[in-house]
Amino acid sequence: MVGIVAYGAYLPRYRLERKTAAKAMAWINPAVWGLAGGEKAVAGADEDAVTLAAAAARNACRFRVEPACTALFAASCTFPYGERQNAAILREALSLPEGALAVDVTGSTRAGTSAVLAAAAHVSSGASSQALAVASDARRAKMGSAEELLYGDAGAALLLGREGVVAELVGSYGLSADFPGPLRESERKLARSWEERWIRDEGYLSLIPKAVKAYLAQARMAPEAFSTVIYPCPYPREHAVIGAKLGLAPDRIADPLAAQVGDTGAAHPLLMLCRALESASPGSHILVVGYGSGVDVLHFRITDAARSFQPAWTFEALAARKAVLAPYEKAAAFRELIPVETGLRGEFQAETPLSVQWRYRRAILGLEGTRCRRCGTPQFPPQRICAVGECQAVDETEPYLFSDKPARIFSYTGDNLAFSLDPPQIYGIVDFEGGGRMMLDFTDCALEAIRVDQPVELHLRRKYHDAQRGVHTYFWKAVPVESAGR
Amino acid sequence: MATGIKDKVAIIGMGCTRFGERWNDGAEDLMVEAFQEALQDAGIEKKEIEAAWLGTCFDEVNIGKSAIPLAQALKLPNIPVTRVENFCATGTEAFRGACYAVASGACRIALALGVEKLKDTGYGGLPGFDTAMGTLNRFILPNFTAPGGFALMATRYFAKYGISPEEGKMALAKISAKSHRCGAMNPKAHLRKEITPEQVLKAPIIAWPLGLFDCCGVSDGAAAAIVTTPDVARALGKTPVLVKALQIAATSGEEMVTTRWDGTYLKTTTEAAKRAYAEAGISRPRDELSVLEVHDCFSITELVTYEDLQISERGRAIRDINDGFFHLEGKIPCQSDGGLKCFGHPIGASGIRMIYEVYTQLLHRAGPRQIRDPKLGLTHNLGGIPSFSVCSVGIFGL
Numbered sequence: 001m002v003g004i005v006a007y008g009a010y011l012p013r014y015r016l017e018r019k020t021a022a023k024a025m026a027w028i029n030p031a032v033w034g035l036a037g038g039e040k041a042v043a044g045a046d047e048d049a050v051t052l053a054a055a056a057a058r059n060a061c062r063f064r065v066e067p068a069c070t071a072l073f074a075a076s077c078t079f080p081y082g083e084r085q086n087a088a089i090l091r092e093a094l095s096l097p098e099g100a101l102a103v104d105v106t107g108s109t110r111a112g113t114s115a116v117l118a119a120a121a122h123v124s125s126g127a128s129s130q131a132l133a134v135a136s137d138a139r140r141a142k143m144g145s146a147e148e149l150l151y152g153d154a155g156a157a158l159l160l161g162r163e164g165v166v167a168e169l170v171g172s173y174g175l176s177a178d179f180p181g182p183l184r185e186s187e188r189k190l191a192r193s194w195e196e197r198w199i200r201d202e203g204y205l206s207l208i209p210k211a212v213k214a215y216l217a218q219a220r221m222a223p224e225a226f227s228t229v230i231y232p233c234p235y236p237r238e239h240a241v242i243g244a245k246l247g248l249a250p251d252r253i254a255d256p257l258a259a260q261v262g263d264t265g266a267a268h269p270l271l272m273l274c275r276a277l278e279s280a281s282p283g284s285h286i287l288v289v290g291y292g293s294g295v296d297v298l299h300f301r302i303t304d305a306a307r308s309f310q311p312a313w314t315f316e317a318l319a320a321r322k323a324v325l326a327p328y329e330k331a332a333a334f335r336e337l338i339p340v341e342t343g344l345r346g347e348f349q350a351e352t353p354l355s356v357q358w359r360y361r362r363a364i365l366g367l368e369g370t371r372c373r374r375c376g377t378p379q380f381p382p383q384r385i386c387a388v389g390e391c392q393a394v395d396e397t398e399p400y401l402f403s404d405k406p407a408r409i410f411s412y413t414g415d416n417l418a419f420s421l422d423p424p425q426i427y428g429i430v431d432f433e434g435g436g437r438m439m440l441d442f443t444d445c446a447l448e449a450i451r452v453d454q455p456v457e458l459h460l461r462r463k464y465h466d467a468q469r470g471v472h473t474y475f476w477k478a479v480p481v482e483s484a485g486r
Numbered sequence: 487m488a489t490g491i492k493d494k495v496a497i498i499g500m501g502c503t504r505f506g507e508r509w510n511d512g513a514e515d516l517m518v519e520a521f522q523e524a525l526q527d528a529g530i531e532k533k534e535i536e537a538a539w540l541g542t543c544f545d546e547v548n549i550g551k552s553a554i555p556l557a558q559a560l561k562l563p564n565i566p567v568t569r570v571e572n573f574c575a576t577g578t579e580a581f582r583g584a585c586y587a588v589a590s591g592a593c594r595i596a597l598a599l600g601v602e603k604l605k606d607t608g609y610g611g612l613p614g615f616d617t618a619m620g621t622l623n624r625f626i627l628p629n630f631t632a633p634g635g636f637a638l639m640a641t642r643y644f645a646k647y648g649i650s651p652e653e654g655k656m657a658l659a660k661i662s663a664k665s666h667r668c669g670a671m672n673p674k675a676h677l678r679k680e681i682t683p684e685q686v687l688k689a690p691i692i693a694w695p696l697g698l699f700d701c702c703g704v705s706d707g708a709a710a711a712i713v714t715t716p717d718v719a720r721a722l723g724k725t726p727v728l729v730k731a732l733q734i735a736a737t738s739g740e741e742m743v744t745t746r747w748d749g750t751y752l753k754t755t756t757e758a759a760k761r762a763y764a765e766a767g768i769s770r771p772r773d774e775l776s777v778l779e780v781h782d783c784f785s786i787t788e789l790v791t792y793e794d795l796q797i798s799e800r801g802r803a804i805r806d807i808n809d810g811f812f813h814l815e816g817k818i819p820c821q822s823d824g825g826l827k828c829f830g831h832p833i834g835a836s837g838i839r840m841i842y843e844v845y846t847q848l849l850h851r852a853g854p855r856q857i858r859d860p861k862l863g864l865t866h867n868l869g870g871i872p873s874f875s876v877c878s879v880g881i882f883g884l
Contacts, residue, residue: 344608347617356621364625373576373648379743381626387743411645411749413637417611418629424694429638429873431745439742439873441628447694452645463625475625 002123003165003300005130008059008311009274010155011261011318012047013444014325015039018149024328025144025216035237036257040152042325043138045334045421046443046461049076050474052136052155052267054093054460060132060157062312063124064404065094069159071101073118075111075266077292078137080465080472082186089474090134091366093460095401101128105266111135112156112266113290113298119160120169121235130161137265140335141191150234151191151263156270167277167286167300173215176294179203189336199381202334204233204291209245211295212287219299221285223247228280230254230272231289234263244271266292273300275315282306321482323446333421336467346419349464352471362399367458367476369436370397378402378436401460405446406433408478409454414447430478431458443477453479490765494589496719496726497711497882499528502842505707505829506676513542513603514559516708517550520835521599524710529722532560535712536593538567541580541600543833544613545571548603556599573869574783575707576600576732577837578878582732583711594718601708602832610704612833620839629787633701633784635871637693640786642693642749647801651695657804658785659686662699664813665782665821669828671854675703676830697722700785705830709838711845727845728860730882731765733758742873754877755794755866762798763877768862776860777847778812778820781868781877782827788820791866793881814824814855822847822855837867837878844882 019422022036041135041146043052053074057065072094074087081089087102096102101122105115112135119131136155136303141147181203182191193199208231216223222231223246233239236258245255254272264271269290276286280302290296313321326333333340360381362368374393377386378400412428419425426442428450442450443461456478463473497517501523503516511519525532539558542548542703549555553569554866556562570580577600584596607613612632616624663683669675670813674762681699689698735758741747759771768774778795782788789807792798797818806812812820821827824838844863846852869876 262726343616345611348614350617350624353621353624360622360625363622377744381622383739383743387739388746389738389740395615410745411638411642413634413641413693413695414691415629415631415634415637416690417631417633417692420629425629425634427630428641429742429749435745437742437745438626439628439630452641464629473625 001165001168002120002160002162003168004158004277005161005166006060006159006309007277008157009271009315009318010052010056010059010465011041012052012153013042013323014042014044015320015322016042016331017326018064021149022327028144032144032146035146035149040262041154042331043153043334044443046477047079047138047153048462048472049078049136049138050080050089051459051461052138052153053090053134056136056155056157057090057094057132057134057356059311059313060159065096066130067097069130069132070097070099070128071119071122071347072096073103073105073115073133075105075115075133075135076137076286077106077109077111078139079106089365091108092361093436093474094439095366095368095403107293108291109265109268110290110294110296110383112268112270113288113296115295116158116160116270116298117172119292123160123162129154130159133160134159135267135270139191139265139266140189140337143332143337146196147191147193150263152264154261154264154267154271156267156274158270164305164308165303166306169304170299170301170465171215171219172299173218173297175207175211175214177207179207181292187421188233200235200238205241205245208233208242208289208291211297212246212289215297215299215453225285226252226287227284228252228254228276229287230276231254232263232268232291234258254327277306278314280306289484341411342419349466349468351469352466352473357473364475367401369400369402370398372396373398378432378434380436402432402436403476407431407456407458407478409450409452409456410437411452412450426450427478443475443479445480449482457481491585491589491732492765492767493716493728494554495585495713495729496716497713497845498719498722498724498726499524499712500840500842500845501527501712502674502709503707504674505705505832507605508706509605511706513555515708516603517556517559517599517601520708520710523582523711528712530595530699530712534562534563534595535562535597536595537584537587537598538599538687539580539583540567540569541571541576541598541834541837542569543571543573543576543588544601544602547607547613550600555703564667572830572876573877574781574833575837575867575869575878576834577839578865578880579712579734579837581838581841582734582878584711585729585732588713588715595714596714597710597712598824598838599708599710600834602834603706604704604832605706606728613705631693633693634694634785636784637696639749639790640695643786643790646748646750652756655687655695656683657807658700658789659786660784661788662686665825667828668814668822668855669824671747672701672824672828675828676703676749677823677828679843694746696784696786702783702826702884703830704827705832707829707832707835707839709835709842711838711841718764722872725849725884727882727884729880730883731762731879733762733765734876734878736876738875738876749872751790752794752868752872752875752877755868755877755879758877758879759795761883768880768881775818775862777822777844777863778818778866779823779825779843779855780820780866782821782825785819787868795864795866818855822852837865840865840867841880841882848882848884
């Protein structure tokens, strides 16, 4: 049996209330008032498709990917790099073995479900006992456009395997179509769409029912056999019409999370699935639809083992852990939609030495340090000579992973002098359980809520983006945990 | 067995520019100004200087690398000139080079000059650290600044000793207000206005819990010292101000890499002070020292330095602050010239500027700031941030 053995979603902490965006931009397009309900999840200034994917995968794998996982399929339409494999960055961050297969799956919002199918096929072939499919998106659209209100940012990850399957992949169906719904040239950042009515009627309303019906015929199943049917469609009315066209009872249609999260592109069907899996009953069936340049249909059956797994953070916990992002201009600046005054200090950007990044990739992306074999003290960055005064053993070290260790705040500050797009720049020193200390940026927190000794979680984040040279750098940041999270 | 440097080196001349935003003066102007004062004070001719050390830190915004800018500015006649850099402890590092040269007999008279032209960056505060910490640290250190690095120590100190932010910030405010009183009396200081602790508390936050008046200024400046042996000094008819101790300690990395350090003190200051007291033969610093010039880059730095120098007991510095122990009229005045707080901190110059004040006090030239009958003065010059630091401690007497 091949299926999902672990799953986890990730929502960025920030929410943009749609009325905030509409209030700012309706002057140019009053129609956005029609979409101004609810809120959407938006990436912070230090998040992108890579960091959202890393967080989702760490959630699914409870902070440590098992060595049995030797394949990674990473899906997104908005990966920062067109060349320099994003999956390779993620493989290093997740400390997957160097021999693991790493693949970027991109070009369509259907990439998320396609990555799941690829991962399942990889496991079925016997090439890996486990394969990770992760999808994430942080799509940008023009200010004043409908997409700017509809799109949300998130990540979701599914670990496929044979042992401990919580949801068996029973069958699937694929339909490929060059339907140029939203389209975006490789060189561009912002999406562009043909007439919305055409996108709804000829796209969502036509293609999704067509593919689902084809799968049902292939599997000889009736729609009622499914306790939950998951499909994306960011327009609330049309989302309901699709269900009606398929003859689904409203209680079988999964909430598309439009009011809470927005349409998160490649991540969206997986995100909805992660949420559904948390409460799915053993024996029930779930249908998952991926949409974009065609349709993927995936059929899962929930196993008796379903209750034995829980991600590190449940969807509920992720949804509850939020902060409102306002004003709208701040959200726009985060996404580099408008230039802001960074001050001369913020303008300075030295060249990123990529040979250094490569030499220390395990430390930088994997947060791997050393442990002294003589005195047992974990140390970061890796040391040749043990830093413990009375030990000082030379070259008696072994690799030591910090990314999965609990840590606590030793000290902190909120710095108004350092340039930050989200001031103050909060950072501090954290001490790791089991030993080791780092000075790290903090993120996703308010200065007033931080205290010494507070537990933190570690997240891979963007360190900076050198727009002039097209370089994104990543490192780990500490996120203070507001309540006992683990 | 090493015999140390006590009484082997004498300062015979010193110079110090006015510190401040010297928009219309370049590093050359500052170097010439400090040097000419020192030369005149020493009463020697330039050609008698046989070697020179230049201390300067941020070459990118300043005078560039190498010692050539000093040799050229002063037109030194092809003598050995060396540039040194050790973060904010750079000035004392230059002074140490000159002292070792004369103490070893390698030359008869040597010059140490520290300079920093900081106000050509286009913004407040020090230049960013991202290129100053090496290539690996570019990837793994946070986006930090100097006030933030020291703020971490304030947070830690308050937490360890159970001090509320209000109580802690008030103690820090008193430190800054105390220094401003001295700075107001010093024509060479950059900031010459008295401030009250209440004003300090109301200032905008730079890096929590440190506010604007918890931070030293950012200035341009230069300071110079001419040193020789005590015998030569006496032969020249000078009252030699003697170097009693000169110690530098750099972190081994233990504070940052392991969890042993509690973040409420400077290990390097503690070690350098211990060695300096041993070198100078001081066993009871609280009773024996007359004046302190410490590295008050931030108010919290001055507070923990009282403890690291064994003047205040650990955790008890606030009591001494409240007692006025470090006031100009107190038992051991600290920052009688106004300190970094009022002078600002042109990196390369600060260590020598501190020595300039101790020298001035020991020779009874401090005017309205003069301390009664000073015997021994201490300078403390600190580089880096508390978790990775380099610290020098100098002790001077007649």
